Amino acid sequence: MTHHPEEPPPPTHPHTPYGTPDTPRIAVRGEAHLEVDPEIARITITVTARGKDRRSTLNDLTRRNTAALDLVRTYGQAVERLETGTLTLTPELTGHGRGERIRTYHGTTHLTAELNDFTALAELTTRLADLELTRVDGPWWALRPDSPTHRQARQQAVREAVQRAKEYAEALGTTLQALTEIADTAADNPPPHPPGATGTRMRAMAAYGAPAAPDEPAPLDLEPERQHVYAQLNARFTMKPPKL
Structure with a gap:
């Protein structure tokens, strides 16, 4: 029985990213x-309640949170999304004396x-900021x-390209x-700003103990922030051999 050695594989031609004289390539961005x-x-809405009694603090927080939610809902289709984030009710202890004694309770809810x-938006933010112990942060503009x-x-x-x-x-x-x-090299938009990074922070003085205005406040004059959209790509083409 005659043994025939395996035929060697055909030679491979390494891929050249820069083309050849017969097929020159051009790369652009x-x-x-x-x-x-x-x-x-x-916008984000923070509702706060403080009191010496846990139950009464929770009741106040629930009442103010409901008032904020009801106000936002009155704007109907203008509101695309309404979400409740975290709810906290934290006892604050006295810093002196023997043993631990609760001085007060601090409750918050966060809405988006x-x-x-x-x-x-301009009308809603003004009316929200005028609510009792309610803070409004934003707006953050986006596509x-x-x-x-x-x-x-x-x-x-x-x-x-x-x-x-x-x-x-x-x-x-x-x-x-x-x-x-053709290869996409970058996202369309820069990373969005996290809450608190940019935007206008609104806080009504009436919500923190100042006398309330006799009439409803006038809407804030908000100027929408222009959005910058970016796109980048790399592209490679072949071209007919030039006569140099």
Whole structure:
């Protein structure tokens, strides 16, 4: 029986990312930056209660929390989202004397509201801040995750990459041949600001013991913050060999 040695594998040609003289490649970056009006705004609402009795403190907190929720709900479809976050009721101990004695109870609830009507937002934030022992933080402006602005930025970045590649090829006296690769290199938006990082903090003095205004306060004049949307990509093309 004759043994036939295995045939050697065919030679492999290493992938060259920079092309060849017969198929030159060109790599470019496409970028887009759009500045648009926000679509939604978010506010956080902190309701507070203090008292020497646990039950009465909890009752006060429940009453104020219900008042804040009911007020937000009166704005109907202008409110896209309303959520209750954490609720805390904490005893505060005296700092002196023998043994531990409870001096007072401190209760808080945290609400988050997201609105799409900025006229309603200005009125709501003012009315919330005028409630008893209620603090309002925000607004934080944003685009929706599915906003068409994100798609527009990506498409603009692609068009810029193609145009840039064409200009390079034109400078060499040739034309593009084919697209070989496109890679997204960055997210559409910068990371969102966490609560408290930016925005306008509103706190009504009447909510902290000052005399309440005889009439309902006028709505705040809020100026929506323009949103910046970014898109970046890398693209590779082949082009017809230029005559150098």
